[in-house]
Amino acid sequence: SVIASPSDGIVGAHGRIADxxxxxxxxxxxxxxxxxxxxxxxxxxxxxxxxxxxLTSSMYHRFHAPYDAHIERVTLIHGDVW
Structure with a gap:
């Protein structure tokens, strides 16, 4: 029932994944x-x-992470609509 977000942002959509x-x-x-x-x-x-x-242009600098966090993997997904 709770979502923790790594950024400030506006909820654009939410819901259930159908399959x-x-x-x-x-x-x-x-x-x-x-x-x-x-x-x-x-x-x-x-x-x-x-x-x-x-994210709006004024929000791009507002990313947050726990103090002890570390990046384990980065994945690039190619596409024109992302």
Whole structure:
């Protein structure tokens, strides 16, 4: 029931993931595979929940992380609509 976000943002969309499809920007449908790029992650999140946070130009500097956090992996997903 609670979401902790790493950034200040405006909730643009939220809801349930129907199998592997969810609705994001302007009601456009996206598949989990398109968004995550990893079939194993798709299975972990199938029929889960999602939230889309929109950052405005004044919000880009407001990212937060716990003091002891460290980056384990960075994934680049190519695409024109991300």
């Amino acid at each position: 592997t499809e969810l609705f994001q920007v302007k009601g456009a449908p996206y598949s989990l595979l398109d968004l995550l790029g990893d079939p194993a992650l798709v299975e972990q999140h199938r029929n889960g929940s999602f939230v889309t946070l929109r």
